[in-house]
Amino acid sequence: MTEIKQEADINNSYKLYSQRAIGIATYIGGPIAAGWLIRENFRNLGNDDYGKHALAISILATFFIFAGIFSIPESVMDKIPNFIITLVYTGIIYLTVEKLQGKDIAAHQKSEGAFFSGWKAAGVGLINMVIYMVVILGYTFATPEASFDLEKYNDGIVQFQNNEKEAMELFNLLEAEKKEEAITFIKEKGINLWGKNILLLQKMNGIEGLDQELIDQNNQFIKYCQLRIKSYKLIYKALNEDTDRYHSELANIQRDITDILGIDQ
Structure with a gap:
């Protein structure tokens, strides 16, 4: 026995x-x-x-x-x-x-x-999706005829990825069931990091001569960050209230995120 x-x-x-x-x-x-x-x-x-x-x-x-x-x-x-x-x-x-x-x-x-959890797996998938999109865009526009500052744009993308990676640390805290740490992280870092990425993308849209396709893609990323902020606020409420009543709303946001990042583009 x-x-x-x-x-x-x-x-x-x-x-x-x-x-x-x-x-x-x-x-x-x-x-x-x-x-x-x-x-x-x-x-x-x-x-x-x-x-x-x-x-x-x-x-x-x-x-x-x-x-x-x-x-x-x-x-x-x-x-x-x-x-x-x-x-x-x-x-x-x-x-x-x-x-x-x-x-x-x-x-x-x-x-x-x-x-x-499926959330953690989805987080890994989303990070890889963003990387794929950056690689594809870089391949498409890394030509001698580029009419904008490609290095400046790439630097912005790298910063975007760094902020995203740090913000996604929330899901590791949730996976480890560190409730109080997750609440603090959302309040002090998580939402702010997504906000920084929105400002970063808006600044990148102002790069002189930036191709319209990249501007459109940046605007998709902005919507993605806005949805992340919305989801983090819901997770924050769920943790504070110790409830799962926001599960369906979070699932809907997750579907919107996958749509925005290119699953059905």
């Missing part, structure tokens, strides 16, 4: 990302987001080498996806709904997770082991 209890304790001593959570992250942030979460699962299962291989493969997969997309004539790409490509690689990742980790995840769930 003691041995059984000890085995259960071992199984419950770490967290994993579920297949559903990895699927969400993949849909939002692509193969690298999936590779990161699969790597974390392997590390927590004691297979760090497998984790490194999974991340490396996800990076290569992303490269080949981008290479394939850029090689397809624009006239053809215009006829393919964006969500089709996303659904295809999300489905492939889901089946890959089932093959590589399905048994371990099922066993962990059966032993009542803990899992990371």
